[in-house]
Amino acid sequence: MRFLITGGAGYIGSHVAQRLLDTGHDVVILDNLSTGHKDAIPPEAEFYDIDLADGQATAQCVSCGPWDAVMHFAALSLVGVSMERPYEYLRSNAVTSLNLIEACAKYGVKRFVFSSTAALFGGKNLPPVIPDTAPVEPASPYGESKLIVERALKWADRIHGMRSACLRYFNAAGADPEGRLGEDHRPETHLIPLAIDALLGRRSSLKLFGNDYPTKDGTCVRDYIHVTDLADAHIYVVSKLDKESVTYNLGNGKGFSNLEVIEALERVSGKKLPWSWAPRRMGDPASLVADSSRFRADLGWNPLYSDIDSIVETALRWRITHPNGYAS
Numbered sequence: 001m002r003f004l005i006t007g008g009a010g011y012i013g014s015h016v017a018q019r020l021l022d023t024g025h026d027v028v029i030l031d032n033l034s035t036g037h038k039d040a041i042p043p044e045a046e047f048y049d050i051d052l053a054d055g056q057a058t059a060q061c062v063s064c065g066p067w068d069a070v071m072h073f074a075a076l077s078l079v080g081v082s083m084e085r086p087y088e089y090l091r092s093n094a095v096t097s098l099n100l101i102e103a104c105a106k107y108g109v110k111r112f113v114f115s116s117t118a119a120l121f122g123g124k125n126l127p128p129v130i131p132d133t134a135p136v137e138p139a140s141p142y143g144e145s146k147l148i149v150e151r152a153l154k155w156a157d158r159i160h161g162m163r164s165a166c167l168r169y170f171n172a173a174g175a176d177p178e179g180r181l182g183e184d185h186r187p188e189t190h191l192i193p194l195a196i197d198a199l200l201g202r203r204s205s206l207k208l209f210g211n212d213y214p215t216k217d218g219t220c221v222r223d224y225i226h227v228t229d230l231a232d233a234h235i236y237v238v239s240k241l242d243k244e245s246v247t248y249n250l251g252n253g254k255g256f257s258n259l260e261v262i263e264a265l266e267r268v269s270g271k272k273l274p275w276s277w278a279p280r281r282m283g284d285p286a287s288l289v290a291d292s293s294r295f296r297a298d299l300g301w302n303p304l305y306s307d308i309d310s311i312v313e314t315a316l317r318w319r320i321t322h323p324n325g326y327a328s
């Protein structure tokens with residue numbers, strides 16, 4: 001099959017591209033390298049340096065189909081920054097996605113997979129494990145921008161028959177088990193790479209925000225899904241799109257507290273990780289864990305790498321072999 005991947009130079013997109021290539025598919029990557037890396041683009045993939053904000057260039061790229069599916073990862077995705085620059089986030093994520101969706105509809109794309117997010121669930125009384133049916137109530141412009149795209153995709157289905165899968169990821173983590181790719185966000189905001197840098201002495205100490213949450217040890221609990229399992233989920237879901245559009249929560253189904261992540265890193269590395277307490281951050285929910293049981297049941301997907309030790313071990317291994325991240 002032949003896939004167009006936006007954001008394929010980024011963390012998740014590059015892992016999905018690599019997994020598709022490993023399983024014998026053809027991949028074309030569209031990315032403007034704003035947060036992605038040239039070195040993350042698998043050498044077997046065809047690459048176009050295009051900004052999705054440029055509707056004409058986007059449409060020209062999409063016109064070079066046919067595509068068995070388009071997978072859309074490209075986005076601005078820092079929740080905190082979206083609170084400081086709401087209109088930039090709303091505009092950018094909406095406009096770039098609408099340019100892409102419009103071009104896909106014009107050139108007859110039938111299957112579209114979209115990186116949505118757990119940030120859609122920002123309401124107060126959420127259950128400890130969040131089902132697909134939980135009420136959607138974004139607590140940030142970033143979450144809101146993803147909801148706009150989900151809704152646009154509903155119209156693309158109704159009007160143009162383009163089926164879509166909106167995959168609401170929780171926390172992607174870990175690195176390619178073969179060590180070819182890893183996580184290199186700049187700035188880095190994710191717990192595991194920050195913790196690894198503290199462990200390896202590349203930052204002074206890790207700050208844990210809040211120790212009085214109503215969780216097992218008082219620290220925030222998050223659902224970490226290995227990026228390779230997440231990549232497989234994208235391949236599985238394409239088959240579903242022959243019949244209908246779908247929306248799923250995608251996570252591991254298990255929550256790990258910040259302290260448990262630190263313990264796992266210390267266990268796997270045999271080293272002590274320097275960390276200290278800091279006050280709670282505004283807007284951090286105590287716990288965010290996905291109920292992905294419907295996805296597992298519908299698609300027969302079974303995560304292979306998402307135990308916490310495999311996640312931190314693969315992430316640590318890549319970070320040790322790439323002390324400065326990707327070179328370009």
Ligand SMILES: NC(=O)c1ccc[n+]([C@@H]2O[C@H](COP(=O)([O-])OP(=O)(O)OC[C@H]3O[C@@H](n4cnc5c(N)ncnc54)[C@H](O)[C@@H]3O)[C@@H](O)[C@H]2O)c1
Pocket residue numbers: 006007008009010011012013030031032033034035036037050051052053072073074075076077096115116117118168169170171172173185
């Ligand atoms: N990382 C996570 O845990 C997580 C969780 C939930 C949802 N998501 C979503 O998954 C997607 C991928 O996340 P990631 O962590 O890989 O992010 P990333 O920043 O590593 O990758 C995004 C890629 O998109 C490219 N890009 C951004 N704007 C673009 C534009 N206008 N035109 C062309 N390319 C553009 C960037 O250069 C980068 O290569 C995002 O949509 C994000 O919102 C990520």
